[in-house]
Amino acid sequence: VAKPELLIADEPTTALDVTTQAQVLGLMKDLQRDTGMAMILVTHDLGVVANMADQVVVMSKGHVMESGPAKAVLGAPGHGYTQKLFAAAPMIPTVAEPSPPVVDDDLILELKNVSKTYTVRAGGWRENKLVHACRDVSLKLQRGTTLAVVGESGSGKTTCARIALGAEIPDAGSEVLFRAGSNSNPVCVNDLTRSQKIDFQRQAQMVFQDPYSSLSPRMRVQEALTEPMEIHCIGNRTERRDKAAEMLRWVGLKPDMLKRYPHAFSGGQRQRLSIARALTLNPELLVCDEPTSALDVSVQEQILTLLERIRDGMGLSYLFISHDLAVVARIADEVAVMRQGMVVEQAPPDTLFYAPRHPYTKALIAAQPEPDMNRPIDLAQVALGAGSPTGWAEEFRFDGLDAPDLIQVEPGHKVRCHV
Ligand code: ADP
Ligand code: MG
Numbered sequence: 001v002a003k004p005e006l007l008i009a010d011e012p013t014t015a016l017d018v019t020t021q022a023q024v025l026g027l028m029k030d031l032q033r034d035t036g037m038a039m040i041l042v043t044h045d046l047g048v049v050a051n052m053a054d055q056v057v058v059m060s061k062g063h064v065m066e067s068g069p070a071k072a073v074l075g076a077p078g079h080g081y082t083q084k085l086f087a088a089a090p091m092i093p094t095v096a097e098p099s100p101p102v103v104d105d106d107l108i109l110e111l112k113n114v115s116k117t118y119t120v121r122a123g124g125w126r127e128n129k130l131v132h133a134c135r136d137v138s139l140k141l142q143r144g145t146t147l148a149v150v151g152e153s154g155s156g157k158t159t160c161a162r163i164a165l166g167a168e169i170p171d172a173g174s175e176v177l178f179r180a181g182s183n184s185n186p187v188c189v190n191d192l193t194r195s196q197k198i199d200f201q202r203q204a205q206m207v208f209q210d211p212y213s214s215l216s217p218r219m220r221v222q223e224a225l226t227e228p229m230e231i232h233c234i235g236n237r238t239e240r241r242d243k244a245a246e247m248l249r250w251v252g253l254k255p256d257m258l259k260r261y262p263h264a265f266s267g268g269q270r271q272r273l274s275i276a277r278a279l280t281l282n283p284e285l286l287v288c289d290e291p292t293s294a295l296d297v298s299v300q301e302q303i304l305t306l307l308e309r310i311r312d313g314m315g316l317s318y319l320f321i322s323h324d325l326a327v328v329a330r331i332a333d334e335v336a337v338m339r340q341g342m343v344v345e346q347a348p349p350d351t352l353f354y355a356p357r358h359p360y361t362k363a364l365i366a367a368q369p370e371p372d373m374n375r376p377i378d379l380a381q382v383a384l385g386a387g388s389p390t391g392w393a394e395e396f397r398f399d400g401l402d403a404p405d406l407i408q409v410e411p412g413h414k415v416r417c418h419v
Contacts, residue, residue, distance in 0.1 A: 211271040
């Protein structure tokens with residue numbers, strides 16, 4: 001409004017979805033070009049830096065570590081700290097080959113035509129509105145693998161996760177099947193007997209986004225870690241403590257930390273504690289809902305490495321929810337892209353990045369800020385897919401609830417489009 005000479009923007013897009021972020025960054029650039037104002041942009045995201053900056057100053061613990069023209073700093077980082085930031089930044093692979101489809105002969109979890117409709121007060125006089133949090137979602141998770149669900153805020157990811165764990169009851173006609181072992185029979189998660197329910201609550205665990213609120217501040221680590229075993233009447237006091245200590249070691253913490261309270265831990269350490277807590281019951285399935293979204297990139301990288309190590313070491317299966325395509329590229333065997341409650345495209349990550357078909361997937365990829373000045377955000381591509389389904393190319397276009405089916409376009413690759 002005041003037509004400033006200088007605009008200071010402190011993490012202006014950090015809380016936004018990637019497609020919205022791309023559009024806001026584009027707008028800031030346009031405004032700057034039109035008005036000639038200078039800008040100080042504060043960000044933790046090297047991808048944003050690569051898209052916006054002429055000059056870069058890298059800070060750590062109150063000190064400038066490195067500064068210079070963006071081309072020089074990003075092209076050949078001189079300081080070890082900057083190099084570490086680069087190494088940790090998750091990136092969408094540039095050169096990939098389509099990968100073979102995930103075989104699904106030993107499913108641990110299957111969502112079949114799952115829908116969830118909420119009725120919410122629309123504010124007006126006795127007016128109710130229906131929210132279709134997820135619509136006709138079908139997902140298969142092969143044992144020992146990671147299925148990622150990716151999409152912007154409000155696309156229905158958490159709803160799917162809660163339904164998978166039986167924490168939310170889906171609409172009639174939906175089905176969720178869980179099979180604990182390769183040789184056991186599948187059980188229907190919304191229709192469990194009492195004893196099946198107790199087993200299921202042990203076998204399927206959740207890791208949440210916010211490591212600060214998922215641990216009680218009044219419980220010592222030891223109590224937090226042994227509580228699930230107490231509830232399930234597993235082991236005696238000593239055995240439970242030993243198990244808690246063992247899980248701490250698994251997540252890279254020390255057993256002598258058992259006596260501490262959560263406030264004595266950093267965000268990354270707390271997320272390790274939450275993971276340790278989820279593991280104390282020897283689960284088969286871990287549902288991770290944005291487990292690294294609240295963490296710095298370098299800590300995020302460590303947690304992703306840890307989750308991979310645990311999955312492979314313990315033979316776990318993950319339903320992994322994220323809004324970040326680059327994180328998903330790193331950890332997933334298969335990716336489902338959600339938009340407004342529906343899966344619009346599904347494939348192994350390399351196939352998805354090598355040959356995306358759906359305009360929304362293409363927009364997500366194009367909007368991802370890469371820490372490489374030679375690969376700027378493609379705003380035209382973002383505009384084609386990020387808007388309403390009525391504006392998509394004809395093959396994919398629909399209005400209201402009248403969406404086309406999810407169609408297999410090649411083995412293991414599904415796209416929601418008209419035939
Ligand atoms: P995401 O995890 O992808 O951000 P959610 O699954 O949390 O998405 O939400 C999907 C949609 O469902 C949103 O529009 C959200 O407002 C709505 N929603 C989720 N939970 C409820 C609820 N308990 N009551 C009403 N609406 C809800
Ligand atoms: Mg969510």
